[in-house]
Amino acid sequence: MKSILELTKVGIVFDTPKGGFEALKDVDLKISDGEFISLIGHSGCGKSTVLNIVAGLLQATTGGAILEGKEVNEPGPERAVVFQNHSLLPWLSAYENVELAVRQVFKGSKTRAEMREWVEHNLNLVHMAHAMDKRPEEISGGMKQRVGIARALAMEPKVLLMDEPFGALDALTRAHLQDSVMEIHAELKNTVIMITHDVDEAVLLSDRIVMMTNGPSATIGEVLDVDLPRPRDRLALADDAGFNRCRQRVLQFLYDKQRKVQPMPAKSGKGQAASGQAVEKADSEALRQA
Amino acid sequence: MSEFTLPTWIESYRDLVTGKANKAQVSELARKLGLPVLGLLAFLFVWHVAAASIDTSLGKFPGPVDTWAQAQNLYAEHKVEREKADAFDERQRKRIEERLAVDPDYEVKWRDYTGSPTYLDQIYTSLYTVLAGFLLASVFAIPLGIIIGLSSSVYAAINPLIQVLKPVSPLAWLPLVTMVVSAVYTTDDPMFAKSFVNSMITVSLCSLWPTLLNTAVGVTSVSQDLNNVSRVLRLGWLAHIFKIVLPSALPMIFTGLRLSLGIAWMVLIAAEMLAQNPGLGKFVWDEFQNGSSQSLGRIMVAVITIGIIGFLLDRAMLGLQRWLVWDKQAVQR
Numbered sequence: 219m220k221s222i223l224e225l226t227k228v229g230i231v232f233d234t235p236k237g238g239f240e241a242l243k244d245v246d247l248k249i250s251d252g253e254f255i256s257l258i259g260h261s262g263c264g265k266s267t268v269l270n271i272v273a274g275l276l277q278a279t280t281g282g283a284i285l286e287g288k289e290v291n292e293p294g295p296e297r298a299v300v301f302q303n304h305s306l307l308p309w310l311s312a313y314e315n316v317e318l319a320v321r322q323v324f325k326g327s328k329t330r331a332e333m334r335e336w337v338e339h340n341l342n343l344v345h346m347a348h349a350m351d352k353r354p355e356e357i358s359g360g361m362k363q364r365v366g367i368a369r370a371l372a373m374e375p376k377v378l379l380m381d382e383p384f385g386a387l388d389a390l391t392r393a394h395l396q397d398s399v400m401e402i403h404a405e406l407k408n409t410v411i412m413i414t415h416d417v418d419e420a421v422l423l424s425d426r427i428v429m430m431t432n433g434p435s436a437t438i439g440e441v442l443d444v445d446l447p448r449p450r451d452r453l454a455l456a457d458d459a460g461f462n463r464c465r466q467r468v469l470q471f472l473y474d475k476q477r478k479v480q481p482m483p484a485k486s487g488k489g490q491a492a493s494g495q496a497v498e499k500a501d502s503e504a505l506r507q508a
Numbered sequence: 509m510s511e512f513t514l515p516t517w518i519e520s521y522r523d524l525v526t527g528k529a530n531k532a533q534v535s536e537l538a539r540k541l542g543l544p545v546l547g548l549l550a551f552l553f554v555w556h557v558a559a560a561s562i563d564t565s566l567g568k569f570p571g572p573v574d575t576w577a578q579a580q581n582l583y584a585e586h587k588v589e590r591e592k593a594d595a596f597d598e599r600q601r602k603r604i605e606e607r608l609a610v611d612p613d614y615e616v617k618w619r620d621y622t623g624s625p626t627y628l629d630q631i632y633t634s635l636y637t638v639l640a641g642f643l644l645a646s647v648f649a650i651p652l653g654i655i656i657g658l659s660s661s662v663y664a665a666i667n668p669l670i671q672v673l674k675p676v677s678p679l680a681w682l683p684l685v686t687m688v689v690s691a692v693y694t695t696d697d698p699m700f701a702k703s704f705v706n707s708m709i710t711v712s713l714c715s716l717w718p719t720l721l722n723t724a725v726g727v728t729s730v731s732q733d734l735n736n737v738s739r740v741l742r743l744g745w746l747a748h749i750f751k752i753v754l755p756s757a758l759p760m761i762f763t764g765l766r767l768s769l770g771i772a773w774m775v776l777i778a779a780e781m782l783a784q785n786p787g788l789g790k791f792v793w794d795e796f797q798n799g800s801s802q803s804l805g806r807i808m809v810a811v812i813t814i815g816i817i818g819f820l821l822d823r824a825m826l827g828l829q830r831w832l833v834w835d836k837q838a839v840q841r
């Protein structure tokens with residue numbers, strides 16, 4: 219399939235008071251149109267940084283991202299972002315939050331009535347039409363996140379970027395939202411990049427899971443194809459062999475990385491301890507800066 | 509934006525009258541209404557006793573009773589003055605009519621009554637002077653605060669200046685303002701009296717700073733996430749300011765405005781006293797110079813009036829803030 223988004227040799231060095239800090243190095247990734255990609259990796263490895271480079275909120279130091287043949291060098295609505303903590307404007311209602319985006323993106327191309335319809339359509343998509351006149355402080359965390367997703371979808375993005383969209387939610391709400399996102403993806407067939415810490419979530423939603431090594435100089439360690447048939451049902455998959463194999467693979471990767479970072483003193487015979495210690499030191503340093 | 513609800517103590521009072529009050533409501537009522545009344549009574553008693561034992565060169569220090577008598581006096585004088593003015597206008601109207609009846613080509617010249625300003629006139633003068641000065645200050649302070657808050661270089665450049673100008677007392681500004689105004693503001697038919705312009709500018713110069721600083725701080729503390737939303741949407745700079753920055757900073761701006769208005773009111777009274785500009789400050793000064801046996805009582809009336817007006821101005825700002833600001837938690841007191 220033709221790729222819509224290409225990351226080539228992406229690296230980034232942050233200026234810190236203690237000199238340059240290389241967070242990413244040589245990140246290469248091709249994403250096809252309509253694909254659902256999950257980014258998974260340990261905290262502080264650089265997942266958000268990758269996403270922000272694609273969004274244009276950060277500039278890569280080396281290499282870059284190319285979307286449909288054009289280099290990305292500033293943010294824009296064709297790469298809509300769903301932020302981890304919803305980032306709704308607290309003084310606007312759910313409707314007005316989505317409307318702000320719609321007005322900005324479709325001014326000149328949609329009439330007032332069409333815009334209104336489009337805002338309502340997107341709120342419907344995330345099942346929030348009933349509370350569209352409520353302000354963020356009046357709705358629950360899950361509902362806020364839904365509105366954030368509606369706002370991003372309403373921009374008709376070529377790529378939808380989600381940074382731990384369900385990170386702050388309880389398990390049940392999370393499951394509901396995952397189902398909603400699967401539904402929407404099945405309907406709109408949009409390209410999605412989602413960051414997650416949750417292995418089950420990654421396997422359930424993704425076509426491919428991109429696993430990142432620990433920083434500094436983090437890069438892509440492994441990419442796993444999840445070729446489970448869609449639509450996927452979370453209950454049926456719970457004891458599906460394919461599902462569990464994928465899950466196992468991701469856990470294995472994360473566990474390996476973890477062991478590399480925190481070698482047990484008793485097992486230091488593995489020969490990795492020395493380098494592991496060094497990595498651990500640098501990693502905790504990086505976390506402190508975060 | 510916000511719906512109007514009765515304060516709970518009023519509801520409690522209604523229930524008490526209609527016999528529906530429960531225990532919690534009665535104690536709520538006692539706390540919200542009873543304690544302040546008790547405090548007031550205690551204060552009046554202490555004032556009364558203390559006043560009786562202070563002798564000044566103008567006689568006894570006025571207690572609550574004398575002060576109340578003077579308040580009534582001032583009101584009576586105001587009414588007398590108004591009646592005189594009305595009578596003057598009436599006589600003038602009659603004279604003009606008679607003249608017109610004889611000579612239809614007569615050019616009508618209307619003369620305003622020129623009596624001395626009454627106490628209520630002074631209150632009115634002070635009120636609109638303070639509002640004009642406060643408005644002038646806000647018109648400069650809010651945009652400037654936004655610019656400072658948006659750019660860390662401008663902030664770094666201007667901050668030392670602000671820190672030095674902020675603590676300057678109105679008394680220091682006043683002579684300069686007076687000289688500059690009389691040099692620059694020279695029209696034959698001035699729309700505003702010079703004294704008004706002097707007071708207004710002095711008030712502005714002193715009350716500018718809280719609004720300026722709070723606006724700047726409010727603008728710098730716009731969350732990074734909302735800035736990112738703005739960038740993803742590619743909002744233009746005007747839209748960014750009006751849709752993201754201003755609403756975010758509004759609670760802080762209002763905190764600044766409230767402080768500014770309080771300062772404006774205090775500064776105005778001082779400026780009026782010093783410059784002999786019409787208003788409550790001049791009233792106090794004139795009574796002090798006058799030195800009759802009533803003077804202290806009248807000054808006491810002015811002191812209480814100044815306090816009550818300051819309180820009401822603050823309440824009005826608070827009401828405005830409650831009405832306009834989305835963040836209800838920022839509006840507690």
Ligand SMILES: Nc1ncnc2c1ncn2[C@@H]1O[C@H](COP(=O)(O)OP(=O)(O)OP(=O)(O)O)[C@@H](O)[C@H]1O
Nearest residue numbers: 232241260261262263264265266267504505507508
């Ligand atoms: N602006 C910055 N300046 C300096 N260092 C930064 C900056 N932004 C991120 N980093 C560093 O880059 C590394 C990657 O950060 P990033 O936020 O991408 O991690 P992450 O994988 O998203 O972590 P988490 O899962 O906790 O969100 C971290 O070590 C962080 O300290």
Ligand SMILES: [Mg+2]
Nearest residue numbers: 265266267381
């Ligand atoms: Mg992150």
